[in-house]
Amino acid sequence: MSSENKQAVGEHFSLAAMEHARVMTWKAVDQIAAAIRPGMHESEANALGKAILQELGMDRIWHPVLIRFGENTLRIFKERSVGDPVLGENDIFFIDLGAVWDRHEGDAGATFVTGSDPEMQACARAARTIYDEVAIHWRGTGCSGIALYDYAAKRARVHGWKLNIDIKGHRVSDFPHAIYKAGDLGEYDAQPAPGLWILEIQIAHPERPFGAFYEDLLA
Template sequence: MIATNKEAVGLAYSLEGMLHVKRMTWEAIAQMARRIKPGMHESTAREMGLQVLQELGMERIWHPLLIRFGANTLKTFKQRSDSDPQLNENDLFFIDLGVVWDRHEGDCGATYVVGCDEEMHACAAAAKSLFDQVRDHWKTHQVAGPELYQYAEKQARAMGWMLNLEIKGHRVSDFPHAIYRAGDLGDFADCPQVGLWILEIQIAHPTRPFGAFYEDLLA
């Protein structure tokens, strides 16, 4: 089943395990999103998110929990948030959660909007819609990583958004996937196999200081 060393897995790996941790990760994100309200600081939201994970019995976190408000939604994973902003009445935020349940790594993320800013709602919806289009392109055409993100950039432009190509997906597996040194999905020269890769989509509004993020397992 494994085509290259970059798609190697450990003895604990199973597709069923990956789908289970995906479901648990989305449940955690949904619970966090329901508890985030205008007036809350980013730091408070992260503390709340960690409490949600404890309540759900997560095994461990494999990458730091990211919750970004407002203009910080333009930041990449490795960039620190600017200050500790409060969520406004008309605002948006995203949650990026990498966590382990039953020795398998989940990594999911989504953008949520509070209030009635139509462009923010459109941006959040566009990130999910673009993810779906790119995933469907992978399923239908069995393309390699570079072509997948070329397609994503073309579709984002057609939709009126700017795709952040510094964010190009990555491996997951049974913990820890990092030992396989697989690099970014967007640089992977083969068609990614089911249950091994995270597709990440981060877009920016063309003129206003906010963006949206969506990621999930290719499965």
């Protein structure tokens, strides 16, 4: 498939609608994070996430709500959580949402910390920092998706974290984007266009069993 075809969109696509989907998905992330408390099971948090998305008026979910606690923050999207952990008083969790709003796909995710563990707090901040650095690099250089993830790995090492190279971002569009299958952002050999690609950053602590995740639309 050509680079042009990998960035194809449907007849209903608009950048304004993609931004609306982005805003609404982040609104859901923030509301879910505020409602998660120590003592909650991971399965309860995932059910809560679905309920909040419905309350906000999404069209539908386009990828499963994914909320990970503790050691499960090291697991990638395609992996199942281990057990059904309870969130601790000093713990870490991330939220990953993919929902359709007005026929356009939103996808957002971030990491949060309960308590005051300084390394967990640093890990959560680092995922966002690395995302921001890579997004700025994309805006400033117009480089390929492949080069973006090479840069992300370098920035993760500079900050003292390990980038999960099995997570490499993906396409979004007007729903259903599956008809515009384009592979991972980290395998895209041309310049990613605004409003079409999700940049995902997942990092791991170099020694302790937890990590952090952050994703957003390149726009």
